[in-house]
Amino acid sequence: MLQADPLRDRIVSLFDGMSPQLRQAARYIIEHPQEVALVSMRELARNAGVQPSTMTRLAKFLGLAGYDDIRAHHAEAIRFRVDGFAARAMQHEDSEQDMAAAQLSRRMLQGLAAQIARLTEPASLERLSAAADRLAQARRIFVLGLRSCHSVAWHFHYVMTLLGEKTTHLDGPADTVGDGLIRAGAEDVLLAISINPYALHSLELAQLAREKGLGIVAITDSEVSPLVGLADLAILCSTESQSFFHTLAPALAISEVLCGLLANKDRNAALSALQRADRHLLSLNTYATAIPRRRI
Amino acid sequence: MLQADPLRDRIVSLFDGMSPQLRQAARYIIEHPQEVALVSMRELARNAGVQPSTMTRLAKFLGLAGYDDIRAHHAEAIRFRVDGFAARAMQHEDSEQDMAAAQLSRRMLQGLAAQIARLTEPASLERLSAAADRLAQARRIFVLGLRSCHSVAWHFHYVMTLLGEKTTHLDGPADTVGDGLIRAGAEDVLLAISINPYALHSLELAQLAREKGLGIVAITDSEVSPLVGLADLAILCSTESQSFFHTLAPALAISEVLCGLLANKDRNAALSALQRADRHLLSLNTYATAIPRRRI
């Protein structure tokens, strides 16, 4: 294990002061860290050649409340192994309400960071790369994201408009969401974003696109999402959050990576497109860097 | 995951033939394979939102003797990944272009994850907590985010509409963006989101809000952002990305944390509001879990 592991360090440093049985238990735990999380304490004790109570006593010897703390620690290590994030800052501070708020914030943010980091798994990277290829080939990219996924769809579309005119954002008032597909065909691709619960309208439009022969690239939350069946290629993102709501941060990250990959296919073209956009917005006086005087 | 996983494949292939509860259980298992090995069945069922017996029934539905077969399988997967993962990370035998794409993706995602993780610094957490308090006190929250920041503003507003009627999204066609502020006053708060380059219109509206006596909470990208001078309270997020474009993922994460903190102030109220929203959307037939038959 590359990352710092405070519990392991503690076991090692206290090892010399342990009784023979405690040492045997401790040695087994250090040499088989995953097993701790995967089997029961009694079975672990059996495999280590030690009484069950020895495990409990080891935990107390280490200053923990009980064996479950040992197990919880090792389970956490497995959960976070892929991400490499060991930033376990257990510093307590502030008033009660503030502390609760700070803890919730920290849990949420760490969870989000971990989920995005998890997207660096080889399987995800391959899908991202394939999706970027597919989108690059397309004559036109239709971007669809309703309800909570609107933010992701719109952001992708917005960034792409800085690069050129390739995307159409499927959205609009008065039930005209799908109108953009009127002249869409087999040379085009639909980038559909939808997470559980899946907006019925999104699925209907994806189905329609499929029937019209469009390629479909999906950003969704599960291998069993209804979009997976419709799409040629699906990129999966977690939406779990430590709060009441689903998170879209990983989905947004995915869309940003797609934009980055697309821009990277022709860096020079991307650069000059961005400069052109800059000039245009400059001439429209869109941006400011200081507090403006109010218009009359 | 690249490696073959027969049980996972089996779950996916039989998914369509499952009852709703079985699907929910199966979905959770597919999306949280590690958890299966790390927690008890009852806890897994709790997290998946199903009865414990549903897990047993899922196992039998898959042709297994009982739930323990599912757990054993996932434990084995974890045991094998330890050796498999490091080895796989080394053998990059893809094409050059693919590798470049994968590397760019990885760099971008790791950067995003790190930036979000950095928001767990005590200073950021305090600001988040204070911002949530300020927003909770307000009679009404006006949400402003133009151009690239639209996605963040809209997402915040969307989530908040699930909780109640407290927010107004400042947006609209035909230059009516600011109209929502017509009846705004000193009891209200403006949540303004803007990053470099700062949209002139955002700053003008923030200025107007200030003059009308509104409190201002800002999500922006720098201590020297023009919004910092206008706002009572500013939360800072990084927007650096390894690509041509700025990233909004950290800003989105911040807005999600704010939503989480606000919902957490009265968990019961939040829960019942969410249930009410659920019922409403259900009665409108907004969501689906399977590929829909096309409307005529």
Next chain:
DNA sequence: GGTAAAATACAACGTTTGTTGCATATGATA
């Protein structure tokens, strides 16, 4: 609208879990 069948919730079962108090074994000191 009524009915049969499928799906689901519930409650109780016998196990197994992690823990604890107590009896026994061990080994050092006098």
Next chain:
DNA sequence: TATCATATGCAACAAACGTTGTATTTTACC
């Protein structure tokens, strides 16, 4: 060798486990 403190094994405990049969709800069809 006697004595004592520590280390270890054992047995019993409540709690939580995975499972199962039954009651209830939901669904689909006539």
